[in-house]
Amino acid sequence: MRLNELSINDKAVIKKIHAKEPLKSKLLSMGFARGEKLKVLKHTLVKNTFDIDINGVNVALRNEEAREIEVEKI
Amino acid sequence: MKEIKIALVGQPNVGKSHLINSISGATLHVGNFSGVTVDKKEVEFERNGYKLKLIDLPGTYSFHPYTPEEKVTKDFLLNAEYDLILNVVDSNQLQKNLIFSFQVSDLNKPMVIAFNMYDEFSRQGGEIDNDKFFKLTNIRAENVSAKENFGLEELFEKVIKTYQEKNTPRIYYAETIEEEIANVKEKIKEINFDKRFIAIRLLEDDEDIYKIIHEKPWYVELVPQLKSSKERIRIEFDSDDVKEIFFEERLALAKGIISQIAKKARKEKFSEKIDKVLIHPILGLPIFLFVMWVIFQSTFSLGAIPMDYISSGFGAFGNFVGGLLPNGLIKEAVVNGIIPAVGAVVMFLPNILILFLGINLLEQTGYMARAAYVMDGVLKKFGLQGRAFIPLVSGFGCSVPAYMAARTLKNPKDRLITMLVIGFMSCGARLPIYVLLVSAFFAPSIQGDVMFAIYLGGALTGLIVAKILRVVLFKGEPEPFVMELPKYRFPKMKAILFDLWVKTKMYIQKAGTFIAFAALGVWFLSSFPRVDIVKEYSFKIEHIQNADKKAALKEEMNEKILENSYIAHIGKAMAPLTKPLDLGWKEDVALLAGLAAKETVVSTMAVLYGVGNIGDTSKGLIEKIRNSIPFTAAVAMIIIVMFYSPCVAAMSTFYAEVPQMLWRTFYTIYPNVFAYIAAFMAVGLIKIFS
Numbered sequence: 170m171r172l173n174e175l176s177i178n179d180k181a182v183i184k185k186i187h188a189k190e191p192l193k194s195k196l197l198s199m200g201f202a203r204g205e206k207l208k209v210l211k212h213t214l215v216k217n218t219f220d221i222d223i224n225g226v227n228v229a230l231r232n233e234e235a236r237e238i239e240v241e242k243i
Numbered sequence: 244m245k246e247i248k249i250a251l252v253g254q255p256n257v258g259k260s261h262l263i264n265s266i267s268g269a270t271l272h273v274g275n276f277s278g279v280t281v282d283k284k285e286v287e288f289e290r291n292g293y294k295l296k297l298i299d300l301p302g303t304y305s306f307h308p309y310t311p312e313e314k315v316t317k318d319f320l321l322n323a324e325y326d327l328i329l330n331v332v333d334s335n336q337l338q339k340n341l342i343f344s345f346q347v348s349d350l351n352k353p354m355v356i357a358f359n360m361y362d363e364f365s366r367q368g369g370e371i372d373n374d375k376f377f378k379l380t381n382i383r384a385e386n387v388s389a390k391e392n393f394g395l396e397e398l399f400e401k402v403i404k405t406y407q408e409k410n411t412p413r414i415y416y417a418e419t420i421e422e423e424i425a426n427v428k429e430k431i432k433e434i435n436f437d438k439r440f441i442a443i444r445l446l447e448d449d450e451d452i453y454k455i456i457h458e459k460p461w462y463v464e465l466v467p468q469l470k471s472s473k474e475r476i477r478i479e480f481d482s483d484d485v486k487e488i489f490f491e492e493r494l495a496l497a498k499g500i501i502s503q504i505a506k507k508a509r510k511e512k513f514s515e516k517i518d519k520v521l522i523h524p525i526l527g528l529p530i531f532l533f534v535m536w537v538i539f540q541s542t543f544s545l546g547a548i549p550m551d552y553i554s555s556g557f558g559a560f561g562n563f564v565g566g567l568l569p570n571g572l573i574k575e576a577v578v579n580g581i582i583p584a585v586g587a588v589v590m591f592l593p594n595i596l597i598l599f600l601g602i603n604l605l606e607q608t609g610y611m612a613r614a615a616y617v618m619d620g621v622l623k624k625f626g627l628q629g630r631a632f633i634p635l636v637s638g639f640g641c642s643v644p645a646y647m648a649a650r651t652l653k654n655p656k657d658r659l660i661t662m663l664v665i666g667f668m669s670c671g672a673r674l675p676i677y678v679l680l681v682s683a684f685f686a687p688s689i690q691g692d693v694m695f696a697i698y699l700g701g702a703l704t705g706l707i708v709a710k711i712l713r714v715v716l717f718k719g720e721p722e723p724f725v726m727e728l729p730k731y732r733f734p735k736m737k738a739i740l741f742d743l744w745v746k747t748k749m750y751i752q753k754a755g756t757f758i759a760f761a762a763l764g765v766w767f768l769s770s771f772p773r774v775d776i777v778k779e780y781s782f783k784i785e786h787i788q789n790a791d792k793k794a795a796l797k798e799e800m801n802e803k804i805l806e807n808s809y810i811a812h813i814g815k816a817m818a819p820l821t822k823p824l825d826l827g828w829k830e831d832v833a834l835l836a837g838l839a840a841k842e843t844v845v846s847t848m849a850v851l852y853g854v855g856n857i858g859d860t861s862k863g864l865i866e867k868i869r870n871s872i873p874f875t876a877a878v879a880m881i882i883i884v885m886f887y888s889p890c891v892a893a894m895s896t897f898y899a900e901v902p903q904m905l906w907r908t909f910y911t912i913y914p915n916v917f918a919y920i921a922a923f924m925a926v927g928l929i930k931i932f933s
Contacts, residue, residue, distance in 0.1 A: 186487070191309055191653075192723050197490045198305035199725060200339045205494075210515065214524045217620040218629065220728060224338050225510070227728035229616040229629065234723050 170242065173216065173235035175209045181240035182206055188237035199228050201238055246294040247406050248324065252316060252347060253331035254340055255302030256729050258359045260284075262331060262389040263299050264738070266399075290399045293406075298325065306346040307449070307486070310653045320350060321436075321451065327406050328354040334364035334371060334386070335730070337505060341497035342490065348382065348412035349444070351437035353405050355383050357398050362388035369508030376504045381413040390735060416492045419479045420446075423472035430465040431456075445469055446476070447486045514609075514730045521610065527617040534610070538601035539698055540691040543678065546594030553593075557586030579853065580766025581759045584846035587864055588754045591675035591845070592747065598671055599746050600739070602640045607734035611636065612726065619724055625706040626713030628652075628724045631661040635705070638668030639698065642893035646900050654722035659906060660712050662897060666889045666914055667705030669698055672841035676884050679845055683869040684877045701885045708917075753842070761836065761843045765850045768810035776803050801853065810851075824879040824922050827872060834883060840890045875929050879922040886918035 175181060183205050186193055200223045201207075210227065211220040219235050221228050253259050263286050284299045300319055301312040308314040320328070330347055332340040337358075348354055358364075358371050365386075373384040383401040387394030404410075415421055427442040434441060434456065444452040446469070456462055473485050480488045521530060561582040568574035605611045611633060619629030630652055638645035645665045652658040669677070677697055685693050780800040787793055805811060813835075814828025821831050829851040837844040845864075852867045868877075888894060888911065898907055 190486075191307065192725070193484075194305055194307040194486065194490075195309045195723070195725050197487065198307070198309075198339075198342065199727065202487075202491055202494055211518065211522055212524065213527070213617070213620050215620070217623065218616055218724070220518070220522065220616060222515075224336075226336055226339050227514070227730075229612075229619070229724070229726045229728050231619065231623075231628075231724045234725055 170240060171236050172207075172209075172221070172238040172240050173219070173232050175240065175242065177209055177211060179242060180206065180208045181242045184239040184241055186238055188234065192234065192237070196234070196238065200224050200226055201228075206243070207240070244289070244292065244294045246296055247403070248296045248326045249298065249329050249402065250320060250323070250325045250327070251297050251299045251329050251331065252320065253302060253359075254304055254333070254336075254343055256727070257302065257331045257333040257336075257340065258389045259299055259302065259331045262357065262359060262387070262395075263297055265389040265392050266297075266395055290396075291403055293403055295399065295402070297329070303343070305343060306349075307447075310651055311658075312650045317451065320347070321455075326353065327402060328352050329402060330354060330356045331359050332356055334358045334361045334369065335367075335508065335511075337371075337501050338494070338497050341500065342493045344382075345414055345493040345496055348380070348414050349440045351411050351440055353410055354412050355385075355398070355402050355405050357394075358384060358386045359389055361386040361394065362391045364508050367508035367511055368506070370506035372504045376500070379500055379503065381410065383410065414496065416489075416496070420476060420489075420492060423476055427465070427468055427472050430461060430468045432459070432461040434459070443489070446473060447489050511730065517731055518613070518728075522613050522617055527613075528621070531614050531617050534605075534614075535698075536695050538598065538605075539695040542594050542598045542601070542674070543681075543691040543694045546591070546597050546678070547682075549593045550590055553590045554586065557582060557589070561586070575770070576763060576766055580770075580850055581762050583849045583864075584762030584765070585754050585759050587679075587845045587849035588675065588758050588842045589751065591678055592750055594674050594678055595671045595750065596743055596746060598674060599640055600743060602636065603739055603742055604734060605636070607732065607739065609729045609731045612728045615726060616728060622706070625710040626717075627661060627706070627709055628657065628722060630724060630726055631657060634661055634665060635668050635702070638665040638670060640671050642666060642668075642670050642889045643896045646893065646896045649900070652722065656717040656719060657722050659901065660709050660717055662901065663712060663906075663910060663913075664705035664709045666893070667701045667708065667886060669701045669885055670841065670889065670893075672890065673884050675842060675845045676837075677881060679848070679865060679868065680877045680881055683865045684874055697881060697885060704886070704921075753840070757840060758842055758846050761839060762846045762850055765810065765832075765836065765843075765847050768813075769805055769808045769851060771804075771808060773804045773808075776800060776807065805851070805853075821879075824883075824919075824926055825873050825876040826879055827876065830872065830876060830880055834880070834887070837884065838888060838891065840892070841884070844884065875926045878929060879926050882922040882925050883918045886921055887915050 170181075172181070183201060183203055185203065186196055186201060188196055205223060207221050207223040209219060210222050212218065216232060218229055218231055221230065221235075251259050251263070263284075266286075266288060286297045286299070288295055288297075298319070300316040303313040303316040305313075306317060308317045319325075328347060328350070330344050332344060344356060356373075356376075358373065361371070364371075371384075371386055373386060376382065376384045383405050385394050385398040385401055387398050389395070416424070423446065424439060424442045427445060428438045431438045431441055436455075441452060441456065445456075445465075456465075476485055476488060477483060480491075482488050521527065523530070561578050564582065565574060565578045568577065605614070614636070615629040615632040618632045622629055622631060631649075633651065634645045634648040637648050642665055645668070646662055649658050649661050649665070652661060677694060681690050681693050681697075777800070780796060780803075784793055784796050784800075787796065810832055811828060814832040817831040817835070818826075818828045826834075829848065832851065833844045833847040836847045848868065849864050852864060852871065894911070897910055901907060901910070
């Protein structure tokens with residue numbers, strides 16, 4: 170499943186980053202790496218933008234970018 | 244004295260600028276979001292017989308740069324001369340920060356780490372053992388707090404020591420990787436960089452490094468080795484992306500080291516709790532609009548309080564100076580030209596300070612980044628992305644830093660669109676014009692709302708224009724939006740007061756120099772030629788005994804001088820163009836002067852409407868304007884000021900940031916055409932409905 174399919178307060182483990190460069194490096198540098206845990210803190214009304222907690226870092230990203238991150242819900 | 248040149252690097256928003264300010268008493272702008280430093284800045288100071296020269300580089304998430312400002316940092320680290328790297332790290336985000344530190348340590352330069360924001364970290368129960376960190380990595384480190392000013396002296400002792408010992412980091416990756424690094428390194432012959440560093444970057448597919456080496460004679464022999472090394476790493480780590488493998492390596496290293504040196508802090512729930520409300524899916528947007536409304540409302544209503552005092556102060560000062568100077572041209576120039584003009588500009592200082600304070604608080608608390616998150620959905624509809632929001636809001640303060648802040652946008656199209664509409668976010672210098680016209684023509688009860696409407700209207704128009712530009716000129720999708728939301732922080736009062744003080748000083752300085760000078764020019768142009776008129780009237784005035792009639796004649800004379808002055812000729816030449824907007828020649832001249840600096844619109848009006856003439860206060864300007872120009876003209880003027888070209892300083896910043904002649908030309912022309920058409924339509928509408 171992909172990150173954009175999660176809902177508020179869902180927790181998940183990252184399986185793979187599908188994004189192409191340079192977005193991939195950007196996501197990696199924010200801490201989105203295989204095996205890392207994340208939590209969905211918030212999303213906007215129509216799930217346009219997400220607020221993700223990854224290792225204590227708050228990152229905002231869009232539906233389009235969230236779709237590139239494969240996760241497994243825990 | 245020996246100089247140590249120190250490159251200050253770190254991820255965005257770890258407090259690098261803050262650190263510089265704390266050490267040196269400098270006044271770099273500090274905000275709580277990424278992208279405050281977009282160009283490198285230097286500060287010098289002395290410690291223990293050394294001259295330390297700090298170069299503050301833009302925050303960078305990774306050594307694979309993503310945005311133009313991140314590239315500034317990488318280029319500097321690769322190509323500039325420096326003695327030592329000072330890496331600033333946010334103690335609260337060790338893992339994310341250390342990954343970057345390990346990329347930088349590959350450079351094999353003397354390096355020191357500052358674990359900044361340690362005050363916050365230790366308050367939450369965290370601890371860092373930096374002696375152990377030194378043992379593990381051979382990098383000297385110190386726990387510091389730029390905010391509470393501790394650890395800095397110790398940090399610079401370690402900097403000097405590291406410099407003296409030429410002490411470089413020792414960080415090693417997994418065995419397979421180190422073996423392949425060694426294999427690649429062997430094929431690298433003469434080069435100005437550390438060979439291990441080049442080997443690592445080549446394995447990571449760093450294109451900048453490829454560019455440096457691909458013309459070397461030994462490059463041909465390197466290629467097959469590189470290929471087989473990458474292949475082996477891929478197989479060993481069961482992944483198809485060596486870059487990602489290196490990233491994961493550094494992540495694993497960071498985790499391992501953190502577990503040995505740091506005691507974890509309790510999770511801080513404060514930001515999360517506030518965010519529950521402030522970026523609530525439904526309430527987020529209305530809350531943001533309300534916050535902005537409060538800022539503009541208080542700009543107007545609180546700012547009006549000291550206005551009377553300043554205005555009567557300048558009135559009294561004018562009379563006082565008038566009494567000292569002998570009658571003649573100099574007295575006239577000072578009392579009728581300079582003092583009322585400067586007074587009219589300074590009168591609006593409180594408004595500007597309140598607006599500035601509001602924007603500053605948004606930045607420093609961390610709300611600005613949330614606003615970008617909340618607004619992202621809206622901005623996307625207009626073909627922009629949430630990040631563009633930050634330069635746009637900075638534009639309400641001043642367009643110059645806003646143009647620079649647009650560098651945090653990666654995609655050149657996004658950046659150009661954003662820069663083309665920044666001018667529609669009314670800057671602080673336009674505030675006095677709005678306050679003047681709104682005070683004169685709208686009922687007191689709605690003045691604050693009219694102000695808010697002006698700013699909101701400007702912003703909305705900017706977004707619509709952005710959309711049009713996106714559809715017509717810059718086809719394509721907006722860039723990805725990935726942005727860190729920093730923790731909420733209480734702003735440091737001292738820093739804010741200091742910022743306000745600097746702002747005040749600069750404003751008064753500008754009023755006292757540039758504005759005064761411009762006002763003198765306007766006064767001169769509006770008072771000459773006059774010899775014939777003066778001759779004609781002075782004879783009449785002398786022969787009349789009645790004091791009232793004398794005064795009336797004097798005023799008639801001044802009126803006639805003004806109507807025949809040089810400036811009237813300029814204004815009247817423009818008049819046919821602005822006639823459909825109901826603007827008179829005085830307004831034309833004021834708007835023209837506004838191209839130099841927006842404050843001069845008000846000062847020019849003050850001179851042309853002769854505020855100083857009968858010794859009344861600057862506030863009399865509002866009264867005079869109300870009686871002299873029609874409502875439609877006031878509206879036209881407001882609209883033109885909202886949209887037409889910004890000041891020379893802002894325009895030259897744009898030219899510096901955008902090299903293409905085509906866009907420069909477009910930028911120079913279209914806002915003025917747009918402003919004219921918008922004002923024309925508004926005046927037409929008012930006439931139809933009244």
